[in-house]
Amino acid sequence: MEPVATQKEASVAPALYMAIEIGEREWKLAFSIGMGQRPRIRGIEARDLKRVEAEIRAAKARFKVSESAPVHSCYEAGREGFWPHRALVKMGVQNIVVDSASIEVSRRARRSKSDKLDAAKLCEQLIRHLAGEKRVWSVVRVPTVAQEDQRQLQRELMTAKRDRGRAVVRVKALLCTQGARLGQRGSLPRDLSSLKRWDGEPLPVRLRARLEREAAKGRLLGEQVRELERQRKEWLKNGSDPVLAQVRKLLKLCGIGIETAWLLPVELFSWRKFRNVRELGALAGLCPTPHRSGTINRELGITKAGNRYLRAQMIEIAWGWTRFQPQSELTRWFERKYGSAGPAQRKKGIVAVARKLLIALWKYLEHGEIPAGAMLKG
Numbered sequence: 001m002e003p004v005a006t007q008k009e010a011s012v013a014p015a016l017y018m019a020i021e022i023g024e025r026e027w028k029l030a031f032s033i034g035m036g037q038r039p040r041i042r043g044i045e046a047r048d049l050k051r052v053e054a055e056i057r058a059a060k061a062r063f064k065v066s067e068s069a070p071v072h073s074c075y076e077a078g079r080e081g082f083w084p085h086r087a088l089v090k091m092g093v094q095n096i097v098v099d100s101a102s103i104e105v106s107r108r109a110r111r112s113k114s115d116k117l118d119a120a121k122l123c124e125q126l127i128r129h130l131a132g133e134k135r136v137w138s139v140v141r142v143p144t145v146a147q148e149d150q151r152q153l154q155r156e157l158m159t160a161k162r163d164r165g166r167a168v169v170r171v172k173a174l175l176c177t178q179g180a181r182l183g184q185r186g187s188l189p190r191d192l193s194s195l196k197r198w199d200g201e202p203l204p205v206r207l208r209a210r211l212e213r214e215a216a217k218g219r220l221l222g223e224q225v226r227e228l229e230r231q232r233k234e235w236l237k238n239g240s241d242p243v244l245a246q247v248r249k250l251l252k253l254c255g256i257g258i259e260t261a262w263l264l265p266v267e268l269f270s271w272r273k274f275r276n277v278r279e280l281g282a283l284a285g286l287c288p289t290p291h292r293s294g295t296i297n298r299e300l301g302i303t304k305a306g307n308r309y310l311r312a313q314m315i316e317i318a319w320g321w322t323r324f325q326p327q328s329e330l331t332r333w334f335e336r337k338y339g340s341a342g343p344a345q346r347k348k349g350i351v352a353v354a355r356k357l358l359i360a361l362w363k364y365l366e367h368g369e370i371p372a373g374a375m376l377k378g
Helices: 049-062 083-091 115-130 145-149 152-176 205-238 242-250 258-269 277-284 308-324 329-338 343-367
Strands: 016-022 026-032 040-045 071-076 094-098 288-293 296-302
Touching: 016 049, 016 115, 026 049, 026 115, 040 049, 040 115, 049 083, 071 083, 071 115, 083 094, 094 115, 152 205, 152 258, 205 242, 205 258, 242 258, 242 343, 258 308, 258 343, 277 308, 277 343, 308 329, 308 343, 329 343
Parallel strands: 016 071, 071 094
Antiparallel strands: 016 026, 026 040, 288 296
């Protein structure tokens, strides 16, 4: 009697897996060909791309893999940005960039930590990820060079405004130590000789010199802010980039100013495609965090993951929306639910408004659905 033929296992093409632990002075490379294989660890000088190619060839020879076999690699997103990804892709390597906050780790109180261990662990998780295992980590979407470059103006403007505010606050704090203060609007004076201490005496010499330097920083940053705003206005008026079409569309809504209309397309909508509203909410960190175990059932608040500047801006935009769009369904929902609540509850409720508003603006740009009850300008 002939034995029953068993089903043949699916043949898997051999491949080389590489994980890179990126450091300031040294990169750790971990190579493997599958689960159960002890990784081959090599250290190279940081940013030495020729050495990376040489190590890939050496690893293929060591594991007896064909020179034409595909190479899969990964590294954690960090200060180096996306140029290593572009360099690896140019070499013919199939690379992914990993969100470092999403990598699973041991929950023990203390665990060993080194670049060598991190590279080996990344290599193991890369194999699991490519084998189809879900929730190993989150993969970062890499923008193109042009998409990354178009964000520079907005981010530089945000940084300049933040630094200018810090300079003004430092001047005000130093003056408070002497019983003096700035004018009503807190504008930085060009001449500090008129400022006096609490007893009418002039300010100390060294303090006055420091105040002059801080005021000069604030005025310089103010000039930079005005120049960047002028460039943004000119770009919006005469530019033809696809992102500007979304900016102009958002500006048609009441309650949406230039800051909001510029931030959302540049940071999100112009270069990312969202499949559902959960992806959008998760990216902004505005999703709820349930805590349910046995008889315990409570909410821990929003996740606060993703872009924290975007999340802060959306909460500020939500307050403006409830003021300038009083007839919208979103504002009416907020007033019905939190209109008679205290300040603490209203702050919690505005977070829900921010999430709903972000989704509504996405649908408006993606599908042309005007938020329910919202008014357009003019």
